Amino acid sequence: MMDKRIAVLLALGTLFATGCEVGPKYVKPPALPSPPAFKESLPPNATDSSDWKTADPKDQVERGKWWVIFGDARLNNFEEQLTQANQNLQLAEARLRQARATIRFNRASQFPSISLSPSILNERDSGNQPYFSQSLVNNGTGNFVFPLELSYEVDLWGRVRRSVTAAKEEAQSSAGDVEAAKLSLHAELARDYFGVRSADLQERLLQDTVKTYEHALKVTEDRYKGGAAPRADVEQAHTQLQSARVLETDIVQARANYEHAIAVLVGKTPAQLSIAPDTDYVLQPPLIPVGVAGTLLERRPDVAAAERRVAAANEQIGIAKAAYFPQVTISAAAGFQSTQASNWFSWPSRLWAVGPSVSQVIYDGGRRRAVSESARDNYDATVAIYRQDSLTAFEEVEDNLVALSVLAKEVEHQRTATASAEKALDLFTKRYQDGVDTYLQVVTSQTTALQNEQNDIDLRQREMDASVLLVKAIGGGWDVSQLPNY
Numbered sequence: 001m002m003d004k005r006i007a008v009l010l011a012l013g014t015l016f017a018t019g020c021e022v023g024p025k026y027v028k029p030p031a032l033p034s035p036p037a038f039k040e041s042l043p044p045n046a047t048d049s050s051d052w053k054t055a056d057p058k059d060q061v062e063r064g065k066w067w068v069i070f071g072d073a074r075l076n077n078f079e080e081q082l083t084q085a086n087q088n089l090q091l092a093e094a095r096l097r098q099a100r101a102t103i104r105f106n107r108a109s110q111f112p113s114i115s116l117s118p119s120i121l122n123e124r125d126s127g128n129q130p131y132f133s134q135s136l137v138n139n140g141t142g143n144f145v146f147p148l149e150l151s152y153e154v155d156l157w158g159r160v161r162r163s164v165t166a167a168k169e170e171a172q173s174s175a176g177d178v179e180a181a182k183l184s185l186h187a188e189l190a191r192d193y194f195g196v197r198s199a200d201l202q203e204r205l206l207q208d209t210v211k212t213y214e215h216a217l218k219v220t221e222d223r224y225k226g227g228a229a230p231r232a233d234v235e236q237a238h239t240q241l242q243s244a245r246v247l248e249t250d251i252v253q254a255r256a257n258y259e260h261a262i263a264v265l266v267g268k269t270p271a272q273l274s275i276a277p278d279t280d281y282v283l284q285p286p287l288i289p290v291g292v293a294g295t296l297l298e299r300r301p302d303v304a305a306a307e308r309r310v311a312a313a314n315e316q317i318g319i320a321k322a323a324y325f326p327q328v329t330i331s332a333a334a335g336f337q338s339t340q341a342s343n344w345f346s347w348p349s350r351l352w353a354v355g356p357s358v359s360q361v362i363y364d365g366g367r368r369r370a371v372s373e374s375a376r377d378n379y380d381a382t383v384a385i386y387r388q389d390s391l392t393a394f395e396e397v398e399d400n401l402v403a404l405s406v407l408a409k410e411v412e413h414q415r416t417a418t419a420s421a422e423k424a425l426d427l428f429t430k431r432y433q434d435g436v437d438t439y440l441q442v443v444t445s446q447t448t449a450l451q452n453e454q455n456d457i458d459l460r461q462r463e464m465d466a467s468v469l470l471v472k473a474i475g476g477g478w479d480v481s482q483l484p485n486y
Contacts, residue, residue: 021158022157022158022321022324023162023320024317026311026315028310029307029310029383029387034294035294035394038290038394038397042401042405043407044405045288045408045467046287046288046401046404047287047288049290064478066476066477069287070190072193078193078262078265079189079190081266081267082265082266085268086185086265086266089178092174092177093178096174096175099167099170100486102167103164103171103486106160106167109153109160109163109164110160110161110164111152113150113151113152114150115151116147116149117149119144120143120145121142121143121144122142123140123143124138125137141339142338142339142341144336144337144338144341144344145335145337146337146344146345147333147351148333149333150330150332151330151331151332152331153328153329154356159319159322162318162319162322165315166315169311169315170308170312171484172308173305173308173309175483176306177302179478180301183475183478187471188261188265190468191468191469192261192265194283195255196255196275198460199254200277200281202254202457203277203279209244209450210244210245213240213241213244213446214241216240216241216429217234217237217240219433220234229439232439236440236443244450283461283463288470288474290397290401291474293394293397295479296394296474296475298480299474299475299477299479299480301478302389302393306382306389310383313375313379316379317372317376317379320368320371320372320375323368325360326360327359328356329358331354332353333351333354334351335351336350397473397474399473400466401470403466404463404466407463411463415456417455418449421445421451421453422449424448425446425448428444428445
């Protein structure tokens, strides 16, 4: 008989300690089917390998510091400053720390709550209170209490455990948000940096153009003075020169705007940052390890964060369902109570109480049902967001693959067009000096050559931008295995 009682007590203890979980078990929702390969063909500067590696001096490509593939030490320095000082990134990291604290908050419910609330009170009952015998009136008594109280909610239905799990999954989602913010901010900085370098090249081009136009104006003025050219040629040359100076001023403003944006990204005011010009910079896109289409969703931190929110929403369904079941709490108290301080802590002053309590809501006007339906609707919403983010990921990769493929061809065609425009300018200039053509032909060829030279720089900047956006679209070397476990 005693053995049976012990077995029953052990079984009840195990039930009280572990309980059961109500609500659905989480199963990762299927995203839309991943294609076996990307639709768009890989551009010349992309490969289908996934050769992103953990930081190591021997590695070709670092997983976290993807920007090193561009081979620019100044860019690397700015990216490191962004990691340390960018305020939007610090905001995301603060949210992550907050999510981690929420785990500890919910985990605390798995343990008993112990409190101590001693009190000392002298009190006298009023002799004039209703229904009170005058014979019981006294001059006051002491009440010295020293209780130690314990309260523990038995997690029979898994509400507490699901709360902890949901908090962990929300924290993982916040970790994904941090990585997505890093990826976006680092990409934005890289694009602004290449904007600065493109402006440097444009400024050098326009400075050289202004010098060339100044020389052309002088030649035309000399021809006018010698009677070999009309006054109209001088005015055309002067107009062309002033137009080039206007373009030169505009590019100075554009460069300043890029520089200001970089300053803010690295946590500085624009007055604290100046970037020295580099008029010999080469805008050359690097080789990018794109990987295969089937693993894209594992390499996007924003998609991983969305999936973790789906898991957290699933736990909320179980938490809402647990509200339909009784809440069992074990309470205990022990301590000392006396009417005077002299025997407050003596053995006869001891007190204790222990026992379970059960609480069950009988009617709440449909509140629990509404909460449960809301939890399920929220789950459906997070699944839709997860799937939409998956679609967006493939769209962004495909967009930038085709952009780089097209830009590579355009750069080649533009290089040929620029060379032809420069040759045409040399020919028309010489023919004008020989008196064969009018100055209008020179002005037209000057305009055409300048436009083609500017287009050449603009296309190379767009190629760099598309390379950065492609790296961002494929996750920058990140993968879901880097999500922290809590």
